[in-house]
Amino acid sequence: MSLLRTFTCLLGLLCSTSLLADDLSMTLRYQEPTELNSDRFHQLTREESWKPQHTAIIVCDMWDLHHCRNAVLREQEFAPRLNEVLNKAREQGVTIIHAPSGCMKHYQDHPARTRAQLTPKASHIPDGITSWCYQIPAEEQGIYPVDQSDGGEDDDPQEHADWAKQLESRGLNPRAPWTRQTEALTIDPDKDFISDQGDEVWSILAAADIDNVILAGVHTNMCVLGRPFGLRQLAKNGKNVVLMRDMTDTMYNPGAWPFVSHFSGTDRIISHIEKYVCPTVTSDQIVGGESFRFAKDDRPQVVVVMAEDEYDTNQTLPEFATHYLGKDFRVSYVFGNAEERNDIPGLDLALESADAVLLSVRRRALPTNQMVALRKFIAAGKPVIGIRTACHAFSLRGQGAPDGTETWDKFDPEVFGGNYHNHHNNKLTSQVSPIATAKDHPILTGVSQDSFTQYGSLYKTSPLAEGTTVLLKGKIEEYPAEPVAWTFQRADGGQSFFTSLGHKTDFENPSFQRLLLNSVYWATGLNVPREFDLTVPTPPAKKI
Missing domain, CATH: 3.40.50.850 (Isochorismatase-like)
Structure with a gap:
């Protein structure tokens, strides 16, 4: 033969x-x-x-x-x-x-x-199949x-x-x-x-x-x-x-x-x-079983969820995470649906493997499967970090949820210990300063003890729930001071961090950058770095 x-x-x-x-x-x-x-x-x-x-x-x-x-x-x-x-x-x-x-x-x-x-x-036989391929058109x-x-x-x-x-x-x-x-x-x-x-x-x-x-x-x-x-x-x-x-x-x-x-x-x-x-x-x-992971790959998985249209966090947060979280964390991103407001595609999938979630969402209902996944994640005691509009992430101001979706009107008090009920006029700037008694908290490591100006509107958040620890306060002349950043020990045993900062200008402020960076380390149980270089590295010329 x-x-x-x-x-x-x-x-x-x-x-x-x-x-x-x-x-x-x-x-x-x-x-x-x-x-x-x-x-x-x-x-x-x-x-x-x-x-x-x-x-x-x-x-x-x-x-x-x-x-x-x-x-x-x-x-x-x-x-x-x-x-x-x-x-x-x-x-x-x-x-x-x-x-x-x-x-x-x-x-x-x-x-x-x-x-x-x-x-x-x-x-x-396809043309070029015997040669190395350095790039295909889609990569351009x-x-x-x-x-x-x-x-x-x-x-x-x-x-x-x-x-x-x-x-x-x-x-x-x-x-x-x-x-x-x-x-x-x-x-x-x-x-x-x-x-x-x-x-x-x-x-x-x-x-x-x-x-x-x-x-x-x-x-x-x-x-x-x-x-x-x-x-x-x-x-x-x-x-x-x-x-x-x-x-x-x-x-x-x-x-x-x-x-x-x-x-x-x-x-x-x-x-x-x-x-x-x-x-x-x-x-x-x-x-079968679980996917493989290298023994030395002990990075916590942080899922960054962005679904708001006011503060461009779908740009500022990925830039922040790319510059500062890549050394110690595995980071993935989830964005709101550009065509359907009440949908965050891939959220349920991302939460399955997440160790912590960083939220920047504003007034969205969620499809039932996504809300179930979020509630399950939080009920498991997993850490939650929220910025700016996350305190009213899943509330539609009392309006009913569209068919097939769910709201979570008590998300703010239950997950953040918060009490968001309005904000001051956008034209009024506030002075933000650390709470003296909290100066040794890990989240304030490397954060200047000097006050700084917040250009986004100051949220009205007081009084907070029992179990919160206020780290920053904001003050507008002739108005009472308001909590601006705090931690919360949740009823489910998990810990949360929230800050009403998160305006686009805040991401240009080293104090806010360090505050947010520290909150991710704190939430995931890692030691907050005593020193951290906030210089943004310049990428090389495009080269494969």
């Missing part, structure tokens, strides 16, 4: 046996603009059912070694989970393609490599989220030097020491494929009539995106391609812009992919 006929028979056997497998139930996470030409995005999900025999997983550059020692350690940490994914997917009839670039010599006699070479060439609409021009190595310099010497002592090139795929991943000689060539991989997909493709491996911002078999090439050429976002890593150095943690750098790349390239999925959709 000829090798070609052997390949054809084997492929037919694989396809016929996989017909017995259950469909794959996949939850795809993606992002879409909040409105036409917007730079803000809703993070959404959709359910899809995939036939295993029409699905492939491509394992990208899971090499045995790397020039970055930390990259090797992170790969070793998630590789066992990825191997579980491959084994389970293979059992279900999914095609597994191993793509350790530059390592084909090691596998020249391996059956999985031979199988790839014997695959009939597809009748249509956004700003690339990290500076990786230094190569992205995050090793300690001395550790990196020692690692290079160790590689050299083994006769390896310290800049490109890989020779094969990590042994932590099983390659099935009877079913799998090995290839690092775009046209070969495309032909493998075509031969099995595969439209659904999952990419996993390293590194997302480089190889996984750009290789000839990577996300960009497959997306632009019509495959239903997704990134397995918890089975990947990035080459990002926290010493480069935007100066966030390595894990936040990865989050930023994943978000970029969801906006401009393709959706993402997680490993638990194949193997």
